[in-house]
């Protein structure tokens with residue numbers, strides 16, 4: 018891992034929103050994925066008709082524009098079952114949670130306690146930022162050292178295929194990691210909404226970590242929180258403009274999230290997020306559900322659980338007629354926390370499946386290389402658990 022950090026992007030940064038707004042009819046070459054990585058969109062004549070400019074946006078956007086299965090069985094859990102005081106409902110919730118973490122690495126939750134007004138507030142102020150004049154947004158342009166601010170690419174590999182999306186990334190916790198100069202002052206409510214949203218997300222993430230600890234039968238409800246150490250939290254607002262040729266590109270390349278737990282507020286009008294089902298390796302769309310949150314496990318939880326719970330590859334498909342906005346809150350182990358499998362989860366007489374590493378080391382590795390499916394996690398699997406294929410992939 019002896020590659021030094023680049024302090025600026027390897028090529029001039031293009032804002033995808035500007036490209037989209039220029040009215041171009043073809044996706045520029047650097048956004049075109051090799052045929053095997055394209056999303057195989059099947060746009061039916063009916064969907065194409067619905068996409069005509071005169072049709073109501075919400076009608077044509079709510080339908081996923083994709084091939085493969087529609088929603089599969091990505092579990093939807095009701096957090097009231099956890100809080101109800103009814104022992105059986107609680108047990109069933111923990112069992113379903115454990116199964117979701119093992120079989121999908123993804124779930125949706127309802128009745129999670131995050132106020133609707135706060136979700137709506139953060140969504141609308143975050144969206145309003147992207148509508149500001151470009152010069153105002155450029156003041157917050159980010160760099161590949163901290164990633165904080167207004168960005169358009171992940172990773173610094175020169176010549177990499179780019180994603181059809183812009184984003185805004187911020188460190189939120191610990192407070193010492195915040196760069197307040199990167200917190201927009203316009204829209205005026207932006208800071209307040211983000212602060213409130215993140216507070217509620219932090220509370221919810223702790224509750225989820227406790228529930229996940231219980232689902233694993235760990236000694237103590239706080240086992241995972243303790244393994245995380247001081248929580249590191251970041252938030253990324255993803256903005257995907259409409260795309261003239263969504264069948265050639267992706268809004269976000271396949272990746273697993275590097276951290277602990279991701280709490281995602283999807284765009285409730287526009288589908289686009291897809292998960293690579295562990296059972297079939299096919300891409301499954303996560304349907305937007307108003308008021309629900311998508312929860313997914315990151316690589317650090319796969320490491321801590323010695324591979325029992327999974328961080329699963331996901332991607333975002335672009336959309337020909339609708340913009341899409343999502344807000345991902347990444348809850349991670351502390352920067353200097355050394356993460357390795359929890360001993361109780363390593364079978365007797367076996368070596369841990371992953372080598373120990375601080376979260377900071379892991380993250381900087383990914384920030385240099387950009388998204389790479391699950392290749393980063395495979396690369397720290399301990400030699401005993403490497404398959405010939407993963408070894409070849411690392412070469």
Ligand SMILES: O=C(O)CCC(=O)C(=O)O
Nearest residue numbers: 253255274290333343345
């Ligand atoms: O936009 C989405 O729905 C997913 C975003 C995502 O996977 C991420 O920000 O890591």
Ligand SMILES: [Fe+2]
Nearest residue numbers: 272273274331
């Ligand atoms: Fe992600």
